[in-house]
Amino acid sequence: MLSTELPPSPSGQAFIDQPRSPSPNQNLVPLSAEINAQGHLEIGGCDVPALVEKFGSPLYILDETTLRAACGQYRDAFKAYYPGPSQVIYASKAWSCLAVCAVVAQEDLGFDVVSGGELYTTLRTLGQMGWNTAEAASKIYFHGNNKSRQELEEALAVGCVIIVDNWLELETLARLGAERPEAPIPILLRLTPGIECHTHDYIRTGHLDSKFGFDPQQLDAVFTFVAQQSQFHCLGLHAHIGSQIFERQPHQDLGDVLADWFEKGLGHGLPLEILNIGGGLGIRYTEQDDPPSIEEWVKAVSEAVVKACEKRRLALPKLMAEPGRSLIGTACVTAYRVGGKKVVPGIRTYLAVDGGMSDNPRPITYQSLYRAILANKATAPTAEPVTLAGKHCESGDILIHDLPLPAAEPGDIVTVFATGAYNYSMASNYNRLPRPAAVLVKDGEANLILKRESYSDLIRQDCLPHRLLK
Ligand SMILES: *Cc1c(COP(=O)(O)O)cnc(C)c1O
DSSP states (O other), X not given: OOGGGSOOOOOHHHHHHSOOOSSGGGOSSOTTOEEOTTSXXXXXXXXXXXXXXXXXXXXXXXXXXXXHHHHHHHXXXXXXXXXXXXXXXXXXXXSOOHHHHHHHHHTTOEEEEOSHHHHHHHHHHHHHTXXXXXXXXXXXXXXXXXXXXXXXXXXXXXXXXXXXXXXXXHHHHHHHHHTOTTSOEEXXXXXXXXXXXXXXXXXXXXXXSOSSSBOGGGHHHHHHHHHHOXXXXXXXXXXXXXXXXXXXXXXXXXXXXXXXHHHHHHHTTOOOOEEEOOOOBOOOSSTTOOOOOHHHHHHXXXXXXXXXXXXXXXXXXXXXXXXXXXXXGGGEEEEEEEEEEEEETTTEEEEEESOOTTTOOHHHHHOOOOOEEEGGGTTSOOOSEEEEEOSSSOTXXXXXXXXXXXXXXXXXXXXXXXXXXSSGGGOOOGGGOOOOEXXXXXXXXXXXXXXXXXXXXXXXXXOOOGGGOO
């Protein structure tokens, strides 16, 4: 949908005063967002302009209450609606860093990692929290459509579950496994269920034309191969059909398809016990977005899986889900300082901020929509809509089109909402901008969780060959 089709957004005050759902993914703002006596936006009991004063801008501000609430709702909803065992794992690609992993681990969620780097980050977090390797391994699931041999060896050394994506990986693992026959490799098989869902083409992964997973025609061959190899302990099946999904039906259909294949796998003698339904529940970025609550989604998925298993007289498997966006998306906001304004008479007014596509590449990558207010003038009435421009050398580096804001001056603080998922994790140093700092806020306390990069960080990995110095 084009941004110009959106109705105008309300003033900061009205925006924060909108009715709030207990389910974090249904709100535009973090659960703890308020406007304080100075007319400033406050998150986690911290005054946003004061945070920017102290930590600089751009600044990611992560609300611990919202993140914990989302984790707890997933965890508890599965306990309430699914009569078998369940485990929710955090798709850590949404935002992987030590502090986020620690909060997620404290909430008893596991981890989906998709690279050696995410595995390392998760292990370092759990290690610092005093977990041993076996405890950590039991909570980690390693994804990816092209895991390197080194990554596979790292995963084997840890003993985490590997979600096998393709034949090459299966064959490589069979060879690596043969060298250590005493310890069968725990795996899940990633399948491509051929389910379409109405979301952006780039984030649709479950349909058949996808780079991920084994497609249905290969099932028998894959099951036969895995059943013959004693190196594998095939624990279950996995599928992930896409992201930012607002309907419940695709995941319900998926439950049925996976139960079918589960039955088939059991028939091949595989010791299947896990059914992993992936992630993908959407969040509210603008007033137009209307996702189901976490509880509604879990209930729908659980009931579909129970029904699918009853139909086939299957014992209930351990049901897993791996949300990313809906756990952390609306928990974070990004605060920027306003710079210059450019008025193109009769066309539009650009308002520039001190970040952009380097800290939030989603608008330029997916044409994603966002909402924002002026954190230091949260009660002021809105004036003319502005186009919020980043500072990068790309015309497409626009964060928000047609955003109604109060009259803004240089130094004012724009706060963009719902920047928790795929913002920091996709951030770059384009134009050699140092990546922003991040703080975790709760009960009036703000703790630095990512230091702002310095100029020297920017050249830390640069090498200057000797012969260029003459
Ligand atoms: C991206 C991804 C997720 C998380 O998706 P969200 O839309 O952020 O919930 C889960 N599983 C896999 C395999 C993914 O690629």
